[in-house]
Amino acid sequence: MLHLGLFFTGVGPQLIWTAPNFAPHTHIDTFVATARTLERGLFDAFFLGEGLRVRENRGRVYDLDVAGRPDAITQLAALAAETTHLGLVATQNTTYNYPADLARRLASLDVVSGGRAGWNIVTTDNAWTGENFRNGGWLPHSLRYSRANEFVTAAKALWSGSSYSLHNEVIDIDAPPTVAARPMLFQAGDSPGGRDLAARHADVVFSANTDYDKAVAYAADLRARLAGYGRSPDSVRILPGAMVVLGDTPAAAADKAEWIRREQTTGSRAIAFLEQYWGKDLSGYDPDGPLPDIEPAEGELDPSRGTIPIEFRTGKAERIAAWRELGLSIRDTVIQVTPQHNAFVGTPGQIADEWTRYHDSHAVDGFNILPQELPGTIEDIVDKLVPELQERGLYRTAYTGTTLREHLELP
Amino acid sequence: MIHTALELGSLDVTAVEAAGFAFVTIANDGPVEAGVLAAHLSRRTQRIGLAPELHVTVTEPFHLATQLASLDHASLGRAGWVVGAVNTVPAYAAVGGTLLAEADLRREVEDVIDVARALWTSWEPDAVIRDVESGRFLDADRVHHVNFVGARFSVVGPLITPRPPQGEVVVIGADTLGVTSRLDVALIDAPSLDELSSRAAVAREAGASLVFADVRDPGALRPDELEGVVDGVRLHPSSSDDLAAAVEALGPLPPVAATLRETLGV
Numbered sequence: 298m299l300h301l302g303l304f305f306t307g308v309g310p311q312l313i314w315t316a317p318n319f320a321p322h323t324h325i326d327t328f329v330a331t332a333r334t335l336e337r338g339l340f341d342a343f344f345l346g347e348g349l350r351v352r353e354n355r356g357r358v359y360d361l362d363v364a365g366r367p368d369a370i371t372q373l374a375a376l377a378a379e380t381t382h383l384g385l386v387a388t389q390n391t392t393y394n395y396p397a398d399l400a401r402r403l404a405s406l407d408v409v410s411g412g413r414a415g416w417n418i419v420t421t422d423n424a425w426t427g428e429n430f431r432n433g434g435w436l437p438h439s440l441r442y443s444r445a446n447e448f449v450t451a452a453k454a455l456w457s458g459s460s461y462s463l464h465n466e467v468i469d470i471d472a473p474p475t476v477a478a479r480p481m482l483f484q485a486g487d488s489p490g491g492r493d494l495a496a497r498h499a500d501v502v503f504s505a506n507t508d509y510d511k512a513v514a515y516a517a518d519l520r521a522r523l524a525g526y527g528r529s530p531d532s533v534r535i536l537p538g539a540m541v542v543l544g545d546t547p548a549a550a551a552d553k554a555e556w557i558r559r560e561q562t563t564g565s566r567a568i569a570f571l572e573q574y575w576g577k578d579l580s581g582y583d584p585d586g587p588l589p590d591i592e593p594a595e596g597e598l599d600p601s602r603g604t605i606p607i608e609f610r611t612g613k614a615e616r617i618a619a620w621r622e623l624g625l626s627i628r629d630t631v632i633q634v635t636p637q638h639n640a641f642v643g644t645p646g647q648i649a650d651e652w653t654r655y656h657d658s659h660a661v662d663g664f665n666i667l668p669q670e671l672p673g674t675i676e677d678i679v680d681k682l683v684p685e686l687q688e689r690g691l692y693r694t695a696y697t698g699t700t701l702r703e704h705l706e707l708p
Numbered sequence: 709m710i711h712t713a714l715e716l717g718s719l720d721v722t723a724v725e726a727a728g729f730a731f732v733t734i735a736n737d738g739p740v741e742a743g744v745l746a747a748h749l750s751r752r753t754q755r756i757g758l759a760p761e762l763h764v765t766v767t768e769p770f771h772l773a774t775q776l777a778s779l780d781h782a783s784l785g786r787a788g789w790v791v792g793a794v795n796t797v798p799a800y801a802a803v804g805g806t807l808l809a810e811a812d813l814r815r816e817v818e819d820v821i822d823v824a825r826a827l828w829t830s831w832e833p834d835a836v837i838r839d840v841e842s843g844r845f846l847d848a849d850r851v852h853h854v855n856f857v858g859a860r861f862s863v864v865g866p867l868i869t870p871r872p873p874q875g876e877v878v879v880i881g882a883d884t885l886g887v888t889s890r891l892d893v894a895l896i897d898a899p900s901l902d903e904l905s906s907r908a909a910v911a912r913e914a915g916a917s918l919v920f921a922d923v924r925d926p927g928a929l930r931p932d933e934l935e936g937v938v939d940g941v942r943l944h945p946s947s948s949d950d951l952a953a954a955v956e957a958l959g960p961l962p963p964v965a966a967t968l969r970e971t972l973g974v
Contacts (some may be wrong), residue, residue: 314838314845315838315840315843319838323781323869323870324781325781325782325784329751348868349770349868350864350868351851351865351866351868357848358846358851358866359848360844360845360846360847360848361843361844361845362845362847362919363845364846365831365836365868365869365870366852366868366869366894367774367777367778367782367869368774368777368778368869369773369779370744370747370775371743371744371747371774371775371778371782372747372778372781372782374744374747374748374751375747375748375751375782376751377748378748378749378750378751378752378771379751386936393768394768394771395766395767395768395802395803395804397803398766398802398803401741402741402743402744405739405740405741405744405745408739409740409744409745409748425717428862428863429770429863429864430768430770430787430861430863431768431860431861433768456960469803469804470801470802470803470804471798471801471802472801472802473798473802475739476740477740562961563843564843565842565843565844566843580788635821667895685797701834
């Protein structure tokens with residue numbers, strides 16, 4: 298069976314806010330309506346992103362994307378009262394939280410939701426984010442997964458009814474147990490450290506490996522790591538992130554995907570993307586004209602956007618030289634050099650067939666959907682794609698349990 | 709008529725709401741963390757204010773402000789905050805901290821209240837502009853760094869959560885915290901009417917918007933004596949019988965408005 302979740306990041310260029318019917322993405326009513334649609338579509342989980350600093354571009358609050366989000370656990374506790382089955386997964390950081398405090402809040406979410414809580418474990422060593430916290434930038438990059446591992450180990454102990462005490466360079470805790478709980482653990486990091494943390498602790502991996510070949514390779518790598526920790530190959534659900542663009546015909550779907558791509562890469566966003574590399578004000582340049590003819594500023598990329606994928610953060614000069622070789626406009630260059638690896642575009646039947654291939658080879662257990670239209674993306678999936686999956690016997694026709702663990706079919 | 713609040717304890721919040729109380733406080737000593745519980749109850753209620761106790765000493769100020777702002781969004785403007793200042797060895801051991809001396813503790817409470825208020829208002833009311841023409845979702849000039857520097861921590865901001873419906877969450881705390889000037893509601897737990905009267909005068913002088921009497925013994929509630937001395941009362945009934953008796957003693961309650969600030973007139 299395939300499992301579906303909705304990953305709602307709440308920031309970034311993904312959500313097309315220019316649509317006339319765009320729902321206020323931070324309003325509780327939008328979250329409630331979305332959660333109810335997901336439950337109607339028998340989704341496993343509603344999964345909220347987190348970022349602990351409002352993103353900036355060259356020292357100024359970044360104004361081109363949707364921004365603003367609620368505290369994930371608070372919001373999910375509210376949604377628990379509005380839903381009966383949907384899993385509720387909060388992204389929470391192990392660097393800028395206290396293990397005893399976060400374990401207690403997650404256990405509390407698990408209790409008020411009747412066993413539907415999940416925790417997407419993320420790490421950061423980002424001192425820029427840390428400027429909002431008591432000990433900003435305290436954790437060296439090399440220790441971030443060491444901290445995460447100690448943090449999760451502590452949380453698991455507290456949830457299972459034990460006191461926990463440990464004092465070393467990455468953790469300082471002496472705490473009583475929480476109320477009994479066991480939130481499901483999600484992990485998304487794709488570095489070796491992240492994969493190892495997943496193999497050690499995760500119930501679900503939210504991987505970035507959506508391309509078929511990458512998904513197959515990732516599953517093999519993860520299962521080998523699981524064996525290293527004495528865990529069975531089937532003890533973790535693999536749910537890569539995916540965009541879904543549906544159309545009544547293949548051509549209609551392709552047209553829509555192209556429209557989405559250009560909406561997500563507006564001229565202003567393309568300029569702002571380049572400003573991160575140039576380190577200079579490029580607002581005078583025409584996004585439909587050639588790349589800036591001036592040289593970029595010395596130094597590293599501005600870390601404050603938090604949007605540039607890791608693979609884009611190095612080799613600035615070589616990268617800019619290669620972009621110039623393309624001979625494209627600013628906007629088309631940005632579209633070209635930020636390819637999307639995770640989009641499924643087609644008719645509902647085509648995508649259901651494609652997902653059958655992923656399922657049958659055990660490359661994935663399902664997908665975490667990244668929405669681009671609010672409302673729209675989820676409604677289309679629930680109304681058009683889910684019935685196709687059900688017809689193929691790939692998707693549940695009713696919830697058979699009430700907890701997230703039961704939905705995920707994990708022991 | 710005086711405002712009414714009560715400490716929720718194990719009572720059913722919908723019964724308390726039906727009785728017409730302005731808000732409930734939720735002590736952070738139960739199995740479910742108070743902020744999580746308040747958020748959950750926000751969607752089981754429509755009018756009553758919800759004020760979880762969150763401790764300034766053993767939390768991250770930025771998380772505390774975000775959680776309360778989010779409660780205000782989820783409840784459409786009914787969030788309050790009971791300022792907690794636990795200062796015990798076990799509480800600090802859980803998060804790797806150490807006890808604070810009295811003056812340092814008071815400063816910490818002041819700093820966390822100040823930064824929370826600054827963060828809540830770091831997004832101006834009209835910061836989200838959705839200007840399709842210019843491609844700008846936000847007006848960056850209306851979302852501000854707070855650049856707060858306290859005695860023991862600093863926070864750059866802005867809040868990750870847009871401005872709460874109430875602007876600032878209603879800040880509630882004991883007069884004994886020594887930060888009365890920063891409170892919307894000062895709670896006074898006094899053993900006699902005379903002492904209550906003198907401490908209420910001190911709290912008003914210090915700048916508390918409203919002064920509430922904490923009445924721990926349900927049998928000791930004398931609304932007629934409190935009228936004119938304080939603006940409200942917080943009760944601590946331990947059973948639904950206590951609640952019924954209190955409702956009887958209080959008589960008609962003031963109307964409850966859409967937001968907690970409107971209800972309290974602060």
